[in-house]
Amino acid sequence: MKSAVPHAAHWGAFIAETEGGRLVRARPIAADPAPAALLASMPAAVHARCRIDRPHVRRGWLAGDRGGGTIRGAEAFVPVSWEVATRLVAGELARVKALHGPAAIFGGSYGWSSAGRFHHARGQLHRALAAIGGYTGQITNYSYAAGMTLLPHILGTNAVVQGPVVGWREIAGHARLLVAFGGILAGNGQVGSGGLGRHGMAEGLEAAARAGVRIVVLSALRPALPAGVAAEWVALRPNTDTALMLAMAWVLFAEGLADRGFLDRCTVGAERLEAYVRGESDGVAKTPAWAEGICGVGAARIAALARACAALPALLTATWSLQRAEGGEQPYWMLTALAALLGRIGQAGCGVAFGLGSIGELGAARRELPVPSLPRLHNPSASAIPVARLADMLEKPGQPYDYNGERRTYPDIRLIYWAGGNPFHHHQDLNRLCRAWARAQTIVVHEPWWTATARRADIVLPATTTLERDDIGAGARDRFVFAMQRAIAPQFQARDDFAILGDITDELGARAAYTEGRDTAGWLRAMYADWAGIARHVGLEVPDFETFWERGVVEIAAPAEAFVPFAAFAAGPGANPLRTASGRIELYCETIAGFGYADCPGHPVWREPREYLGAAGAAGKLHLLTVQPASRLHSQLDAGAVSLASKIAGREPITLHPEDAAARGLAAGMVVRVFNERGACLAGLRLDDGLLPGVAVMATGAWFDPLDPAAPGSLCIHGNPNVLTQDVGTSRLGQGPVAMSCLVAVEAFAGVAPPPTVHEPPPVFESS
Ligand SMILES: Nc1nc2c(c(=O)[nH]1)N[C@H]1C(S)=C(S)[C@@H](COP(=O)(O)OP(=O)(O)OC[C@H]3O[C@@H](n4cnc5c(=O)[nH]c(N)nc54)[C@H](O)[C@@H]3O)O[C@H]1N2
Ligand SMILES: Nc1nc2c(c(=O)[nH]1)N[C@H]1C(S)=C(S)[C@@H](COP(=O)(O)OP(=O)(O)OC[C@H]3O[C@@H](n4cnc5c(=O)[nH]c(N)nc54)[C@H](O)[C@@H]3O)O[C@H]1N2
Ligand SMILES: [Mo]
Secondary structure (H helix, E strand, C coil): CEEEEEEEECCEEEEEEEECCEEEEEEECCCCCCCCHHHHHHHHHHCCCCECCCCEEEHHHHCCCCCCCCCCCCCCEEECCHHHHHHHHHHHHHHHHHHHCHHHEECCCCCCCCCECCCCHHHHHHHHHHHCCCCEEEECCCCCHHHHHHHHHHHCCCHHHHCCCCCHHHHHHHCCEEEEECCCCCCHHHCCCCCCCCCCHHHHHHHHHHCCCEEEEEECECCCCCCCCCCEEEECCCCCHHHHHHHHHHHHHHCCCCCHHHHHHHEECHHHHHHHHCCCCCCCCCCHHHHHHHHCCCHHHHHHHHHHHHHCCEEEEECHHHHCCCCCHHHHHHHHHHHHHHCCCCCCCCEEEECECCECCCCCCCCCCCCCCCCCCCCCCCCEEEHHHHHHHHHCCCCEEEECCEEEECCCCCEEEEECCCHHHHCCCHHHHHHHHCCCCEEEEEECECCHHHHCCCEEEEECCHHHCCEEEECCCCCEEEEECCCCCCCCCCECHHHHHHHHHHHCCCHHHHHCCCCHHHHHHHHHHHHHHHHHHCCCCCCCHHHHHHHCEEECCCCCCCCCCCHHHHHCCCCCCCCCCCCCEECCCHHHHHHCCCCCCCCCCCCCCCCCCCCCCCCCCEEEEEECCCCCECCECCCCHHHHHHCECCECEEEECHHHHHHCCCCCCCEEEEEECCEEEEEEEEECCCECCCEEEEECCCCCCECCCCCCCCCECCCCHHHCCCCCECCCCCCCECCCEEEEEEEECCCCCCCCCCCCCCCECCCC
16 A cells, blocks of 8 residues: 655655555655755654663562662563553552642753644643643753853844845845855754754755855854855854954954944944953953954954945844853854944845844744644742753752852752653753752653653653644644644554543543544644634735645745834834833843853953863863754664764764875774763764864764763764753753763773664563
8 A cells, every 4th residue: 555645754745655554755845945854763763673672661660769879771661551651650650749739840941843833842742741730841942042142131132043034135235245154054944943844944044145245154063055155154162152253343443344333223232242342441452463362263354344244234143053152142242233333234135134044934934923822731849950050059059159140049840741842852961950850759741752752761651653644734834734643553552642642641631621622623723724724814825634634735825025123113213212221232241241141241342162172171172063963863763774874983983184084094984982081972074174173073962872871971973062062052042952072082082892782672571
């Protein structure tokens, strides 16, 4: 039996072709100009040996062990029936809530889950936990926490970081210079948060290049742009962008190139920033020569770049990666300030944008319209932590911490519930997380696969993948709504998160509050109807549900008019103030200054990060960048064809400059040990001279595979770089993750490297 049905994933819309109940191909849709290579990974991933077949319970937990120091991940699991598993989970939720209150249940459950808007595991879990009385949640995200916390203070919005941002169409039409800190990343353009109907990043870049836009990329990596798109490469030491931007500002002030009219009309605090840039407030003039010593870019080149920005209609961009770093707020604030000095904020195609080139969905022309979505339920417990303070929270119950002007207290967590995320991929300093994780009494995880997180749970419930259920896909910055039609039957005993949570809430007398009396089909129709109502209200013609489902997609035409952020404000700041305290762009921010944070004062500053190439103790070390994987989505599809083909000797590749390899006696293809004081992993060596010497690159997402799972600090033999990264906040303002980079040493691995086994299921104890 063969079939072909429309479907969608974070990496794009496709036709799911099946044969004999198995997915054999994810065929790109004809309308997509640049389908993601990742589609080729789907068949092997969906049918991987590491699918979870049945509910399982950790053997020790069944015997009464409730954490309190147990390092999870080493013990065998015992298969149980769905009835038993459901009762165990419901019982634990009830017990913990009764004894410790709902805030002791950690349901933050951060993660990308799947593209489907109904079976969005995290959204479903939040509804279920809210229905039974509440939970501790998570605010902000791993992607741009520092940016989204800072920007409302200084620009009155975080749209500039999550979209809509200045679009490709307006760049080609109006900008003449694109200065891209962090670059424009083709591999990252493959994905979008709810699925993509058109992968438009390459098209957008090509159109800009054809229109004659000069592109300058500042990054430690040589830009890899589509054929025919030329870019100048400014090789910059990681984590030093703020120094370079300050020096550009110094040139603009010193040479009379700053747009004083714009600064006077549209900003506050320019004089405070200028005093700092000129060195009047701290005795250090932020000249290009000063910056050269920090970022490794020649003073003349910095000055020339500043002059070019003043001479041409320019758009300044920074990828999200820049702010996933110590003091990650600073480059975003300083880039905003630089754009204000240039005076083109509010002009078509110009000004400042964040995240353009970080992800496929930003930069596309799109009407402002919500997507079909699962309604939230109010969480009766107000408890929530900034997303990346996970291990801190587990280690420091009851202790105070700062966030964005608030003094908060960490809750005392007894039960962790995760569905749709993989903290043993996404969190920093995984060895610390292993220890912090041991403090919970009970950990419940829903997963389709035996990920590192599933292996570290007490109760593991097998979830279906999107292909095993009907759903609606849609991305917030994409123009399409997709029917995601069920293509194959649920594998083994897997169930939908919605069905699992339905039964658990039923045990606790809260099913009706959770499901609102609807089944999946009822929800899909209701979500579509709500969305169609909004769409029709703004004058769009959209089909009824049956027609949509049959066609497989609804496309909303792109708007004809240009999108120009801040246009009304720039034209009349008095009449159209920003939603900042002053109504203007805040180059000095009284609110932030009032928080009194040394790590995020009242205007952008250069502060030396603890770990970067200029740090004391950096000698002999490499600056490791842990970028997003072109071969996967985070840890998803790691067992798929594209990811497996990218491994070297079965490990995640690490890329070094040939000089750095030679200095260590290393050759391409070798297995190397990458280490620092926090941990160590193996990696397969790749060489590339398109890398700033002193910098190494490893993608995130290889499944965490410690040689001895019972011992935190044990060598990860597969190559998960989060055993190396620092688990600290960007600053007390944003408390974002400092995920992007850290200092490491690299050496040849002595001995025979054991093969990773993490793509095989863990040991199972069959009781009879
Ligand atoms: N060192 C370093 N670390 C980083 C970053 C970095 O730059 N450097 N980047 C960070 C960023 S920006 C992000 S966004 C995070 C990403 O971190 P995550 O979003 O946690 O990573 P994913 O691998 O996408 O995890 C999603 C999980 O959901 C599961 N899943 C998929 N569909 C379903 C479903 O229907 N039901 C259930 N129950 N589960 C499902 C998948 O199998 C997968 O295990 O990583 C962060 N970590
Ligand atoms: N294929 C694929 N695409 C993805 C994802 C994925 O997992 N797979 N994840 C998606 C998600 S959730 C997110 S949040 C986005 C993330 O988007 P980003 O955060 O923008 O992406 P990264 O790949 O982490 O960024 C790496 C780039 O930033 C540069 N860089 C790093 N540090 C610095 C610095 O200090 N200064 C400068 N100038 N450059 C620096 C690196 O050289 C590298 O080229 O990607 C999305 N796209
Ligand atoms: Mo992200």
